[in-house]
Amino acid sequence: MNQQDYIALEDQYGAHNYHPLPVVLARGEGAKVWDTDGKEYFDFLSAYSAVNQGHCHPKIVGAMVEQAQTLTLTSRAFHNDQLGKYEKFVCDYFGFDKVLPMNTGAEAVETAIKLARKWAYEVSGIPENEAQIIVCENNFHGRTTTIISFSNDENARRSFGPYTDGFIRIAYDDLDALKAALEANKGRVAGFLVEPIQGEAGVYVPSEGYLKGAKELCEQYGTLFIADEVQTGISRTGKRLAVDHENVKPDILILGKAISGGVYPVSAVLADNAVMNVIKPGQHGSTFGGNPVAAAVAMAALTVAEEENLAERAEELGQKFRSELGKYIKQSQIAKLVRGKGLLNAVVINDHEESDTAWNICMRMAEKGLLAKPTHGNIIRFAPPLVISEQDLMRGVNIITETLKEFEGVAQGHVPMQEVNHPEHVEQV
Numbered sequence: 180m181n182q183q184d185y186i187a188l189e190d191q192y193g194a195h196n197y198h199p200l201p202v203v204l205a206r207g208e209g210a211k212v213w214d215t216d217g218k219e220y221f222d223f224l225s226a227y228s229a230v231n232q233g234h235c236h237p238k239i240v241g242a243m244v245e246q247a248q249t250l251t252l253t254s255r256a257f258h259n260d261q262l263g264k265y266e267k268f269v270c271d272y273f274g275f276d277k278v279l280p281m282n283t284g285a286e287a288v289e290t291a292i293k294l295a296r297k298w299a300y301e302v303s304g305i306p307e308n309e310a311q312i313i314v315c316e317n318n319f320h321g322r323t324t325t326i327i328s329f330s331n332d333e334n335a336r337r338s339f340g341p342y343t344d345g346f347i348r349i350a351y352d353d354l355d356a357l358k359a360a361l362e363a364n365k366g367r368v369a370g371f372l373v374e375p376i377q378g379e380a381g382v383y384v385p386s387e388g389y390l391k392g393a394k395e396l397c398e399q400y401g402t403l404f405i406a407d408e409v410q411t412g413i414s415r416t417g418k419r420l421a422v423d424h425e426n427v428k429p430d431i432l433i434l435g436k437a438i439s440g441g442v443y444p445v446s447a448v449l450a451d452n453a454v455m456n457v458i459k460p461g462q463h464g465s466t467f468g469g470n471p472v473a474a475a476v477a478m479a480a481l482t483v484a485e486e487e488n489l490a491e492r493a494e495e496l497g498q499k500f501r502s503e504l505g506k507y508i509k510q511s512q513i514a515k516l517v518r519g520k521g522l523l524n525a526v527v528i529n530d531h532e533e534s535d536t537a538w539n540i541c542m543r544m545a546e547k548g549l550l551a552k553p554t555h556g557n558i559i560r561f562a563p564p565l566v567i568s569e570q571d572l573m574r575g576v577n578i579i580t581e582t583l584k585e586f587e588g589v590a591q592g593h594v595p596m597q598e599v600n601h602p603e604h605v606e607q608v
């Protein structure tokens with residue numbers, strides 16, 4: 180079979196709920212992947228930051244294989260000898276009293292919403308069925324019916340109603356908007372759900388002090404600060420968690436993706452006893468959540484992140500990535516700016532959101548051996564595995580700049596140089 184045959188199979192038998200680049204991958208190791216023809220690529224997406232520890236990390240895969248040969252699933256009807264060890268490990272690692280294990284990011288977000296509501300009614304004294312959760316414009320928290328109910332991405336929402344009530348959407352990176360919403364809904368707000376950096380929206384890094392200010396407002400109004408670190412967590416942004424940049428401890432922490440290094444679906448909700456203890460037997464659960472394989476894999480994946488200093492690597496390599504790419508972008512007409520934190524970065528293409536320029540750039544980069552994907556039309560996210568060597572990262576930067584060069588001047592209706600130039604070509608954050 181050639182790549183076209185594999186793609187044809189997906190096209191005929193799979194629902195068309197994604198629009199992938201036409202590349203069929205067959206193998207991965209570290210920061211590299213290979214297609215079915217044996218062509219090598221740098222993976223600059225990392226499965227949306229799930230593969231922070233690199234593809235097929237031997238310690239993580241080893242833990243999975245060993246556990247899979249021993250015991251895979253007991254359900255939570257019985258105890259198993261991995262879950263408690265994992266729960267202690269993950270609680271110590273992130274500094275919380277308790278964890279509630281789930282499988283996917285969206286499930287963990289749903290869990291956090293249920294937890295916040297229950298806390299609101301049973302601890303905070305909000306009248307039954309009146310709790311509100313404040314969320315942000317352009318949020319991405321997953322794909323369940325409730326989660327898309329508070330999205331403003333029409334493509335994600337349209338024709339999936341009726342929607343779930345109980346959410347108030349405010350501008351991101353706007354403490355005044357948060358304060359106003361808390362004030363206007365005093366005594367009814369269970370929590371503020373926020374991504375410390377908006378990943379899917381296009382890697383929007385909020386102003387310095389935003390997370391700290393938001394946490395303080397939540398404390399002042401007696402509401403829970405809920406951080407969705409599914410994409411930003413596990414060393415991606417240069418710290419274990421993105422909230423660590425401002426020394427903020429969320430009341431509820433949501434993790435997924437790289438908590439398993441991308442080898443198995445694992446997600447987690449962490450909170451202290453005052454919040455987590457509202458959940459009693461039978462009130463929430465999942466057949467696979469906290470299974471022995473997930474527990475063993477997550478312990479290995481979190482251990483690797485520490486042992487290999489992935490946060491420090493992300494911080495250092497991220498600085499280099501932005502400064503090298505920034506040098507080119509300074510004199511580019513096709514690329515407006517590079518922004519991000521750690522190794523979660525994006526380049527904004529100087530074209531309108533519906534143009535296919537960013538897509539075409541990604542297609543060309545793939546030909547040259549680098550995989551990345553546009554997010555929201557004219558923004559390309561670059562998030563290689565954190566184990567990437569500096570040399571390979573710079574090879575990647577070369578491919579990116581060589582490709583951008585080919586596209587200079589071809590954007591539809593591009594605007595003259597002086598209007599393009601962002602005052603800061605590199606948003607140093």
Ligand SMILES: *Cc1c(COP(=O)(O)O)cnc(C)c1O
Binds near residue numbers: 285321379408410
């Ligand atoms: C990917 C993501 C999710 C959803 O995770 P799934 O595992 O795809 O359900 C939730 N929140 C954020 C911030 C994400 O990036």
